[in-house]
Amino acid sequence: MLSTGWSRLSSTLSSGNRHHSQSLPFFTILQNAAGRAWSRRVAGNSFHYSTAHDQTVDNGIAGYESLVESSAADRCTRTPTCSAKPIRTKARARVSREKTRLSIYYLHPDSLIENDVKFSDAGRCTDACSQSIISDYDDDELGTVCVWGNPLLAQVSFRSQPQSHTRPRTLPQATSRAILYRNLTLLSCRIPPVTLPQLMDYHDLYPETQSTRSYNFLISMAIRTTSFGSVQWLLQSMAAANINKNLETHKLVIRWKIRMGAWEAAWQTLTASGVVSNVQNRSDDNASVGWPETLWSEFFGSLKRRSIRRKGVVMEEPDDPFIVYAQRFLFLMKNRPSFSLTHAKPRIIHSIAYILLQLQQQEEALQLVRTYFSNLPSRIAPETTGQCLDIIHILIVFGSRKRGLKKFHEHREILNSLLSLHSSFVPTSTTLFLLLGSLRRAMRSGVLASECLASFKRRWGKDIEDHRVRLRVASLALKEGRLDITSDMLADGRLANEQASSSIEPAVVYEHSTRRPRFKSIFRGTGKLVVHQIRLEKRVRRAKERRRTIKGVKNREHA
Template sequence: MLSSNLCHSLTFKNLPTLPALIDYHDSYPQYRSTDSYNFLIELSIRHAQFGTTHWLLDAMIHDRLPRDLTTRILEVRWLVRTGKWETAWTRVTGLRPEDALDKPLRNGLPSPTITVPCEMWKELLGTTKRGAIRRRSGVRRDPDKESNDHDHFPPLEIVDDPAVGTKAYVRRRHLLGCLRPTFTSSKKLVRPKLVNAAVSHSLRNGEGFAAEALAHSYLSQLPSKVRDETAAQCMDIIHTLLKADIKCGLKSFRANQGRLMSLLTTHPSLKPSSTTLRLILLPLQSVFKSGTIANDVAGRFQKHWGDQIIDNSVKSLIVKLAEKEGRMDIVEKMLHEERCNQRMVRTRAVPQSTLPLPDPRGLRRPPDRELFSCPISSNILWDKLKARVRRKQRADNQERVE
């Protein structure tokens, strides 16, 4: 009852302050519960009232109320936000960083792999609340004067996360690398954008195998039915992995193909899009028979997943690859298909009943979304591409005549 009343108070027109909610909570000790404390703890963290968070955690112990998983998650979040990241890591794993990382490195042993719930793992990906925590490094004294009561204190330093490349940053990345999140125990689906951010972070640190293992673990433990929006966000995780390896020519092309097929088999709702096909074809830019391979791969994708997988961006990439190889037959084929599509769009009949009525205000400027729509820019790119192809064809014809 008390926790429900606290939640309902956030719907008031004049929102109550956090101290007012705590006073209301203290007025009914017989109705206090773990849920009511969790509500106030989460609210205090959201408002960066970290001293209040500490007091609420101590009050919960004083009331002898059990801590559930939500309380543990909130405590880890509080520790991360206040700059006590290694303490939060210890609360999650039950191990000290010295035992899990320093001792194995000194003895030449690999770091242990620790399985943790995904709810705890995602809290460790958080950052310190910038500007909320400040500390004083020490007292600055004037060496020419004796110590007195007029010592000058330096300004407070903002507690922040370690900078990229520092020892503290590398140490944190190693500690995160020891964790393997499990997604099966989660009552609520972890957002794909969060996993995508973690995968991107691992790739930036050169941890390609860990990033791929994380993506495979997450996608294989998705529920049997997911929304189309969630499936598209999961495909973005695959796209992030494909973008990381597009510079090694045929080797990257084959590796990305195998990586894509392996990840697509983890869930039936995952289907490639035109972006997927374009990322698969990008490594072919440094391959000799790039146009031939790209045309064959696009045909296989079109056969398995439909015509919508080949859009203008894919067609233009295939034309560029075929032009580089000298396969003008593929270029003519793609340009012919594009001309047919544009002709169908122009000649599409519009029923008279659907035509817009004249504006009674007279002439007016159309909105920007109509003036600067995507098809216009796409047509401009196609016109430039066709002009370049025509110039190349004229040059080839002149060489043959000479």
């Protein structure tokens, strides 16, 4: 039907060209040229159709791109955008499973070249073009069909043409619970990531292989992305499917309620429903007496700020969080599980230390962390090392009540003392980035930041410096008025970006792991860094122009 309609359109355009060749308007010329551009593209490309809802039931997903193109998340209205390149639509249409459908590219007139408007038979599509579409329909290559349409109704998608036709990555058919969970994990590891609604649509395609583990995975991702309505829907769907909850599910429910600001409701719901006794009866012999440790640690969380908006009002913590934190801390320590803090998990120590810092008890928090680090074994896993570094990070952010240069020196002493407690502790670029934040109110912030960076590079290597650290040093130097340091940091950042773009690195694929990577590994937030760098460069240019103006005025006064 698509090829027939296009042939009629091409015939109309070509006949119009023969009868009105002497007085063609410019817009008609562009339409004719678009038809020829489409003909050339059809001759060089093969085509493929796949959609997650229509094709996956029988044949599995034919690639990650097919799921991204056809999820229910893309049913929402897109912002009209115009581009000089072909525009790819993601508007989904309902079709039967027996029929197939082509992906569509919309051609924009600005993408045409001068030779496109000099062809003698403009806009004509031969039958061979239509036959090539049908013959290539069953290929596994990812192809497109270009038609003339309104580009303002589609979303811009810049996509380079592949050098050679390669078969797309495929996922195995979700014939078991383990395979379904693995497929969800692989899809979530994709960069750019597959959205939560797309994963939920894919999960709904296999109701017979759904499990508690797969639901927990989606609930955890919904909480991370503050999709609290999706959490409620997943819990209701889990109950309708008669899938039992486990300890991980109860932990996620507590986290969900606390992130929404319902701390007391989470506690009352947990105690009134008898979850603790049921969990302990089903748990193994290593379960602690009293509260399960995993459930107890969740109550150290708090409302995720600006994540709940109802009737135009943003839900926030009470006006006096000091009293609220103190009451919750005393209540939790009174009802804590029967375990020793020296043998607790790093996350427990992180939660207790953080709430002590919020209560302005810096000395007690530092003493707790030092005691815990002193009792660590000589060899610890890399994951434990990272969690211990997170504990150090909160201490070099909230560990001092002083201001200015005294705060920076105290945080640096805390850092050096904690790093010396274990041989596995090695600071990262995040450690240096947070430490330099103490210099915001210092007088000589730029010089001290530059010296601190040089000292860390000599001791820990050049990997301690990344784009965030360079921008922070440049910002502190600009505040001090040291434009030379700022210019050097920005130049180093541009050089590092050029070297990173020139070196082609293979994409990281988590093929052999069933654990989802950290969100920071997927949502890198590089866009904010680019915006920050552009603003810094503008401020530097304005500062230099202002200095030149002042210097010129002084020279004229002396003259």
